[in-house]
Amino acid sequence: MSRTATYHTRVTWKGGHWGHIQMGNGPEMDFSAPPDVQGHPGVLTPEDAFVAAVNTCITLMFLWTTERFKLDLVSYECEAEGTKLIELDRREIFTSVTLRPRIVLRATNEERSSVERRARRALESAQKYSLVANSIKSEVRIDPVVDVVS
Secondary structure, eight states: OOOOOOOOEEEEEEETTEEEEEETTSOEEEEEOOGGGTOOTTSBOHHHHHHHHHHHHHHHHHHHHHHHTTOEEEEEEEEEEEEEEEOTTSOEEEEEEEEEEEEEEEOSSSOHHHHHHHHHHHHHHHHHTOHHHHHOSSEEEEOOEEEEEO
């Protein structure tokens, strides 16, 4: 049976191109537009938040799948890049988000190639079950580097 969950944020305008966001889970911070569109450097932007949402959601789903796939995760780090198209009429859309995870796994009593294959399947599952990836129009690409150590 399907069910629903709700999440909340509160945004307050602080003047100019500044805002403050309070998230339902506790964190709060100032935000602005990016500097190239009259915003301010060094703070959260909607563009950063969008790319971060994809990256963090798939990361958490990957951590979940590594447990289910019984992978011995040594380290995980992922850089993400969002590509934004700006139309002539100034409409904007993210066309893609590319994740570049660097994953290190330990192989104990198993061939490295087998561990790497399971890790790639775990990444596919992470993307398949990612709430954020399933909720956006943008293409999500994952270009991993997987190292298996003894």
